[in-house]
Amino acid sequence: MDILVSDNWLRDFLKTSATPRNIARYLSLSGPSVDRIEKRDGDFIYQTEITTNRVDSASIYGVAREAAAILPRFNIKAKLVPPKIKSTGNFVGNVKYLDVKVDHKLCPRFAAILIKNVKIKPSPDHIKKRLIAVGERPINNIVDISNYIMHELGQPTHTFDYDKITDAKMILRASRKGEEVVTLDNKTHTLPGGDIVIEDGSKRLIDLAGIMGGLNSAIDSNTKNVLFFVQTYNPVNVRKTYMRLAHRTEAAAIFEKDLDPELVSLGIKRGIDLFIELTGGKPESQILDIYPKPYKAKKVVTSLPFIEERLGVSLSKKDISKFLNSLGFETSWKGQKLETSVPSYRSNDIEIAEDIIEEIARIYGYHKLPSKLMTGSIPDPLPNAPFTFEQKIKNLLSGWGGTEVYTLSMVSKDQAGNGALKLKNPLGEESSYMRTSLKPSLIQVVEDNSGEKNPFHIFEIANVYLPRKNKLPDERMILAGIFANTKYREAKGIIESLLEKLNTDVNYIAEDDKGFLASKRISIKSKNKKIGEFGILEENYIYYEFDTELLGEESLSVSPYTPLPKYPAQIEDLTLVLPSKTKVGDIVTFMNNADERVARIELTDIFKNAYTFRVWYQHPEKTLNNEEVEEIRIKILDGLKEKFGATSKD
């Protein structure tokens, strides 16, 4: 949470010669982080970030307490001056002016005092000025007192019009489901149940405790007698209530962080002093205080070797004690063993020895610790790590003109596929399912770029999420891409080159499947296992997809070595006239398999129905002579004629 701290106000409690700039700088290094300082009306305002575990420093006094411990470490004198209290009121468990029944599980400490004959009027200027400095709008002296104490001490308080509490009776209890309360802001809340409420003598709810007071018991311009009310509440109940009612107030934000009950004493006495000063009211001498389990100091034990090992430096016992004492911890050493006694305001945050380490280390100064890389042995690599392989694919495809995209893993219901995982709390319908295919996302990319008339190729490597019963989904890393405005052979050539560069041994098999135009799709298989597909979608884009894990299994990381042939190949072009609807892929396969001396076949030209193939004839142990080449050629041509009806053009 962010709070504003006024430098003038801070110096009520912090005697130091430190400049505002140094206070901000050094607090940030060792305590709460000051994000900004602003100079305003002769004052400096520190915009300060308080972490959620440190509600004790979410106030001006709390920040002063930190500063008093931190500044001396930067050679700047600083002393904490606790608030001066004049009130001599006694804390007692029973008072005549209020009859109270409290559920202690909901309210660990309940304190209240009746203040009679208050005069409601604007606060004096010095109070107003301070409230404005910390971002609060002055209202009248009663409201201002509550806000003043909240900013100064971090203790939320509340004020009732005493005369509106029927029979001066209060029952603090958990709400029942469906009960109603109208809060100060005139909002009616139907309670979910388990909320902390206060009921008066006429059985009506007069307070939504820890969140906001009830309208029926609120101070108004005719109020004479005020019941000033200082409590701590069970943080879980407060949090649940404001979440369910979506009604988070400043008080709730503090109570949900488990406020120190010991702070109540200071809060109520500071309030009494301010009531006397600002309203002329007369407080009762007895302060009602229901506090069945007062704080008993928590002990945390650690040791010098433990501290030194975690910090990585050696420290003297004396320094360790000094650092901890400056933060309010009591310390006692028995040999190397250190027993610390945790101050009440740190009890919700300090549990284990590591927490004590943190306190010592930050006051010692993180910036003073040396910086060194660890030695020690290096872990084994991850078996079958996929990262290099995936990066190789990305490099190859982008090298051949592909543009990589990252699209959202969540898609709309239409795009998700059957049985896809559904989000319970999506940000919108179009991102409410976990995708089972990259295809819809990539089609979307192409359609969003429909203005692009030049050929382009987009691709992505990302997970799809295939649901499994009673298990997390199967996350498959998929490579998919689309070629737009691109010729079929050019697109296929890129995929063929990719598979070659990945050293895979694959077959391309024409197989129809849904989503693709009839006859315009091939399956890509390795040893009869399908690893991918390529073809023309019904949307008329050329699409391909591979499961990268399967692809990786079929890929050799280094090209196989083939000894260079000792004898040169004979190379010639054969031009064949093919009957219409002949699959050239089959022709190539046939030619390749026609004779083992056929080393390589390439389609080099197409003119109408005439296809020119370049043929490499080669023998590992000799140079083939013309007669031998002719024998092979005849074998190929005869076979092609018989099987495909192909004729030689020559």
Added chain:
Amino acid sequence: MQKRSQKTNSLTSLILDVKNEALAQIMDAKKADELENLRIAYLGRNGKLTKLIKEIKDLPAEDKKQAGRLINEAKNTVLETISSQKNTFKEAAREWFDATIPGEKPNVGHLHLVTQAIEEISDTFKKIGFVRVRYPEVEWDWFAFESLNIPKGHPARDDWETFFIDTPPNSKYGRVCLTPHTSSGQVREMERVKNPPIRMINIAKCYRRQLDVSHTQMFHQFEGLVVDKGISIIHLKGTLDYFARNFFGKDRKTRLRPHHFQFTEPSFEVDISCGVCKGKGCKLCKEGWLELGGSGMVHPTVLKNGGIDPNKYTGFAFGWGVERTFMMKSGLEMGDIRLLYGTDLKFLTQF
């Protein structure tokens, strides 16, 4: 007869002299324009050799042919020598050639910025023995929160901040969520390795319920985790400084400030010295420092949950946004981070 042959003889020797003189000068020439001047001096309209040609007509008829042949040969020799001399010059343009003409570019594609960032980040950590891993994006509550010491009721576990899958919870591992941070990989990595040392760098997609100019519901984080005997804060500082020097630049350093996370104790906010003002303070940074992200010493409860004895081993962890860290390095000022996960080719083809 005597007189004529004398005339022929003197012309013949004159031709040979002029030729030799020309050749000597050509061989000495250093530049194309010198050669051109020599060509004009010998073969131009008033050139020395050209003048001699005019004298042939005065020779006796029987000598004319031989003298003509001789002078032609001299002329050819001079021309050839000029050409070959020209070819020996390194810089001279032997023929007109425009080296500045724009090239015909191959069709070059584009790796996504996030891919580039991930590569650089993982390369940097690889050099100091970190092992790159990745873990499920759709994850159990246990790994994403509970095992990380984030108790039920903690704001991070709210439906406000984290995406959940609409499916019944598992009795052991709880609800199914989209992992909101790479920290979910900490306990998984401890379970995989079992016996430290662990030096993990986990880079993965993360998801949070946020969407504005500086947040996207899907983003990337990288998480470092080191567990071994005797790991202390100084090793965390050493690792962060190593990263700062090698990723951001050799004069950059980091600092730690107190912070709070459930799964580390102590916890730190990491700042890096500003690259623009070199730490002096400017409008881009806070007093010379920029916030990088969170880190801390692994909480003993987390080690325990990962099956590692916290009395024997200690560790540190840090987890930062890939996009943010890369933007800070490259100085790219992207007004709207959502462009990264958008579909606009005009944007994507810039990188």
